[in-house]
Amino acid sequence: MTMQKLLSKARQAIQDFDMIQDNDKIAVGLSGGKDSLTLLHILKNYQRFSPQKFELIAITLNPGGVDNSPLYKLCEDLDVEFHEVQTNIKEIVFDIRKEKNPCSLCANLRRGALNGTAKELGCTKVALGHHKDDAIETFLMSMLYEGRVNCFSPKTVMDKQDLTIIRPMIYIEEYMTKKATREYNYPVIENPCPADGHTNRQNIKELVQRLNKEMPGSKKNIFGALNNPDKLFIWDKEKIK
Numbered sequence: 001m002t003m004q005k006l007l008s009k010a011r012q013a014i015q016d017f018d019m020i021q022d023n024d025k026i027a028v029g030l031s032g033g034k035d036s037l038t039l040l041h042i043l044k045n046y047q048r049f050s051p052q053k054f055e056l057i058a059i060t061l062n063p064g065g066v067d068n069s070p071l072y073k074l075c076e077d078l079d080v081e082f083h084e085v086q087t088n089i090k091e092i093v094f095d096i097r098k099e100k101n102p103c104s105l106c107a108n109l110r111r112g113a114l115n116g117t118a119k120e121l122g123c124t125k126v127a128l129g130h131h132k133d134d135a136i137e138t139f140l141m142s143m144l145y146e147g148r149v150n151c152f153s154p155k156t157v158m159d160k161q162d163l164t165i166i167r168p169m170i171y172i173e174e175y176m177t178k179k180a181t182r183e184y185n186y187p188v189i190e191n192p193c194p195a196d197g198h199t200n201r202q203n204i205k206e207l208v209q210r211l212n213k214e215m216p217g218s219k220k221n222i223f224g225a226l227n228n229p230d231k232l233f234i235w236d237k238e239k240i241k
């Protein structure tokens with residue numbers, strides 16, 4: 001039942017944003033966390049009835065010293081080609097650069113390594129495990145921490161690299177990926193990040209939970225604002241003067 005619900009929401013997002021074309025070779029960025037594990041299973045299931053025929057592989061970046069052997073086994077069972085890339089991202093971020101706010105450098109390094117590997121392997125698309133709660137949190141974080149109205153896109157065409165990033169889970173709430181992970185016993189790899197649970201994102205996650213408790217529906221409305229056809233550039237001097 002859970003997989004049916006996940007598939008129906010993912011299919012809606014894939015259709016709404018025209019995420020998959022015939023002959024695509026899609027690399028799932030498989031961190032070993034609950035979200036990307038859920039994404040891999042969704043796309044593997046979706047492949048069976050998708051009107052577009054596409055190839056699916058998985059890429060895992062090892063930030064340094066993580067045992068990803070359960071992911072080899074999983075991909076073998078799912079009959080998905082699997083690539084693990086050894087990196088020294090953890091060392092660069094924490095030991096060499098000693099970053100106080102490590103998330104953005106880490107995300108940039110991961111993005112570069114993941115997209116580069118996908119290109120080398122002949123992929124046309126990279127699928128990431130961002131979900132609806134990630135979108136809400138990112139949207140709020142950009143306002144509260146950066147003073148701008150911004151969020152990642154469900155689909156980003158990267159012209160220079162000739163690669164498109166897709167996020168098929170943007171209509172799926174986080175509790176659903178937790179539920180699927182428990183129900184189907186996905187082999188979660190413990191998050192190796194030393195900052196896990198102590199990040200700005202975690203603060204925002206808790207804020208959204210509090211907000212939604214005190215103002216039921218506010219989470220839905222924040223997400224709705226992302227899809228609202230009204231322009232986000234609210235005080236556009238050129239338009240107003």
Ligand SMILES: Nc1ncnc2c1ncn2[C@@H]1O[C@H](COP(=O)(O)OP(=O)(O)OP(=O)(O)O)[C@@H](O)[C@H]1O
Pocket residue numbers: 028029030031032033034035036037059060061062063110114127128129130134
């Ligand atoms: N080490 C990695 N190797 C491959 N892909 C990754 C890796 N880390 C992150 N990604 C991809 O980027 C997405 C967003 O990364 P983020 O760190 O925000 O993960 P997350 O929200 O904790 O998700 P997950 O539960 O999949 O780890 C992941 O869902 C995954 O698709």
